[in-house]
Amino acid sequence: MPWNRWIIYALPLALALLTIWSAVQARASRAIKGTAEIVVASSESTRPSLNPYLATGEAGREMQALLHEPLLKMDAQGGIATGLIQSWSWSQTVSFWFAQEKFAQQAAEALRKADAVQGSRWRLGLVDAVGNELRLIFTEPEPSAGKRVMDSIASFGPLPVETVRVELQEPAEPHHTFFMQNAVERDQIKDVWFDGSNAYEVKVSGEALRLFEELSIYYQNRPALGAKVRLVNKQPFLAHPMLELQIREGATFHDGTPVTSADVARTLRLLAEQPWPVPGRDAFRRIHSMDASQPAALRLGFRETYGPFPVTLVDVPVFPADWIQKHARAFEEESPFEKDPPPATGLYKVASKADTGIQLTRQQAKPDEPRGRLQFVFGRSPGNIRTGFAMNAVDVFWPATASTATLARDPQLRIQTTAPRNRLMVLWNCRRAPLDQWEVRQALGSMIDRETLVKELLRGEGSLHEGMYRPDLWFSPRRPVIPADPLQARQTLEGLGWSPDLQGRLVKGGEVFRLELMTVSGNAERMALARRLAQTWSEHGIEVVITAVSWDEMLRDRLPQHRFDAVLLGLDYDITWDQSPFWHSSQGPHGLNYSGLADAPLDGLLDALRIETDLARVPALARQVEDRLLSLHPFLPLFSGTNVIAVRRNVVATDAGKSAELRDLLNAPVGNVSQSGGGVEK
Known part of the structure; x- marks a missing residue:
């Protein structure tokens, strides 16, 4: 019938004509924009905020990095x-107070002579007497710096420094300010520190008891404040580490x-x-x-x-x-960033903005600058973005990792993987039996074939990392991936007294090995992963119950109260080497140490690493911390996310090296399109 023929022939023809028309329009649009513009396309549904501290998604973060030069950056080697900031340096100030000015001056003179004898061992950079205060500056912030000089000045009678703590039921700063305006003993206060909004501590040297009494009377006359005033400690001097930032x-x-x-x-x-x-x-x-x-x-x-x-x-x-x-x-x-954005410091500035895009212009660009204008567009589908690249209308985009191999064969593209920003793990409750034994935690981890999980659940879009630090950081130890070993895991549990009953369940002393695996509700992918983990453990005789709770309940109740056996957690990587908040035993009762891990050797290593200021010594200390932590198996690292950026080669800097940051890729001479083939650079 004629209408059937129309459907068979005319409709495909119309679609073909529409495709050709779209291509012509895309090329025409490209010609109107001019050769100076680079188009960065993202499938993120909404345009990110102009507040750089609320940037979301890869495109939002890259855009803010172009607009704002930060105080410090990470280079391509993770350093x-x-x-x-051009440079920084640490030092330590130490102050002693004396009953009279002459004693401070005599102590200063004695210390200068002693320092000359010691040579550079004290690392003492400045000795100065100001009134009845002896001020010292050490070139390194060592906690024991003040103690090293005590013997040289003890005969001059340095006064102790006492700490008075004040806790109120409302903001404390206005009350302290008012007190200082009229206090008779205010000159005895040498230092003030506000601990949050409702509490503060003052350091007192001299007539500390008089100041304490005056402060107590002041707040007793204001009972509505519910003030608590108490002496908390006494020390021989006042010390403060100092960090100087050179702009x-x-x-x-x-x-x-x-x-x-x-x-x-x-x-x-x-x-x-x-x-x-x-x-x-x-x-x-x-x-x-x-x-x-x-x-x-x-x-x-x-x-x-x-x-x-x-x-x-x-x-x-x-x-x-x-x-x-x-x-x-x-x-x-409300946010002032949209109506009156602050002057920025980066390579580019905002030229115009709309609901679905932002145009940037290069700061102090030449008229013929090939990267003078950038157009960020949002809300585009992956298919639309790929078509735009094919039609020369898109220059930068973030493809799915699964398509990397295909894109890498395109000689016009530079494909690079960026450092993983997040990771997924199983966190164990180290306080609950039988998980309070590290051998049990290790065995449970050895049962899981993580490589198969990445292939089957993530379609290969993930990577495995054993450590707790982001793998690309300069201090992060390089560790081989440990493969699954279910046979060894079963032997370990048998050695601990766990044996299968007639139903195949692991039993010890009449108790069945049961495990609750907690995960966040409303996340289908996370639930699928939880089921796979539960299935694997069940195959080895462990009864597993999956509990899905809201993110709010998990963070507010279950984790802080240690009411779980195991929890599936997705966390962002930190770039700091300080892991004390998560693993130090002091953070178990009221901190972020949700696993409840308590290990004295680990605490000591964490403390040493937290106060280390010499970057050259950080990698060795970080390895010691991670070695000890991993030997305790408080968590099972599953996999990390992988991000890929695709950039047209004729807009990429030729000397950008292995950097995957757009600000680096666009901040050097333009490269030439390679005709010998593409490749993935990591």
Whole structure:
């Protein structure tokens, strides 16, 4: 029939014409945009926020990296690279107080003579007497620095430093400020530290008892505050580790104003105040004082040495201090980033924005700059993006890992894998029998064939890593993947007294080996993985019950209260070497050590690593920590996510090396299209 013929012939013809028309339109659109524009396409459904601390997805993070030069960066080898900060150095300030000024001066003179005899062993950089205070600066932040000089000044009678702690039922700072305006003994207070909003500690040297009594009377007259005032400790001196950040010469915002220490200081305070999900955000609360008196150098004081602090400055943008002050109230009510974005510091700046895209222009670009304009487009399907690349209308995109092999054969593309950002693990409750035995935890892990899980559940889009550190970091130990060994696992359990009953269940002393595996509800992929794990363990005689709970219940109740046997957790990788919050025994009762692991040797290693400031010594200490932790098997690492970026070669920098960062790929001379074939670079 005629209408059947129309369907058979005319419809495919119309579709073909539509495809040709789309291609012509794409090429025409490309011609209108000009050769200076690079199109970055993403399947992310919405355009990311212009707040760099709320960037989501690979495209959002890459866009913010182009807009904002951070304080520090990670290089292609996983090391710390300079950004707005050119260099940093640690030191330690130590202060002693004396009953009279002459005693401080005599102590200073005696110490200078003793230091000359010691040579450089004390690492004493400055000795100064100011009033009745003896001020010392050591070139390394060693906790024992003050104790080393005690013998040389003990005869001059240094006064002890006592700590008075005040806890209130409302914000404490206004009350302390008012007290200091009228206190008779205020000169005895040498230092103040606010522990959150409702508590603070003052360091007192001199008539400490008088100050304590005056402070107690002040708050007794204000019973509504519910104040608790108490003496908590006494020490011979006051010590503060100091970190000095040198700002790169010539660093400016896009409006031409220089980046100063005041801008950095105000940005760090803003991060501590706002609930933005900044990696390592808690580290900013460790800052005890900020000295921005020198525009090109910011001095940060800490209550105790925290060696990894510079790592927390990686990928941290800076805003002008006056812009933050201008929008101080807006941060509480709404984001000012859309209506009045701050002057940035990166290679590019925002030229225009719409609901589905943002156009960037290169800062101080030449008229013929081939990478002068970038267009980020969002909400495109993977098929649309691949078609756009084929039609020369898309230059950068993030393909599925499964298609990498096919794309790598395209000579026009540079394909690179980026460092994994997250990982999936099974966390064991080390307090519950029989999981309180590390041999049992090891055996359960040895039963799981992780390579098969990656192939079958993730279609190969994952990687295996044994350690706790992100594998590309410069201090992360390189470890071979341990294959599954179910036979050894069964022998281990048999050696511990677990044997199969007539039903095939493992039994010991009449008790069946039962295990609850907790996972988050509403996640089909996570549930499928939980079922596969449960199936494997069941095949070895272990009864497994899968419990799905909400993420809120898991974080609020089950994990902090250690109410689980095993939990399937997806976590982001940290770039810090400090793992104390997750594995130190002190963090078990009220911290993030949800496994409840308690091991004294591990605690000592974690403590040593946390205070290490010499980058050259970090890798060896990190290996010791990881060796000890992995020997205890508190978790089973399953797999890490894999990210791939595809970039058209004629827009890629020829000397970008192995970097997978768009800011590096676009920040050097343009490369030529290779005609000999493509390849995957890692």
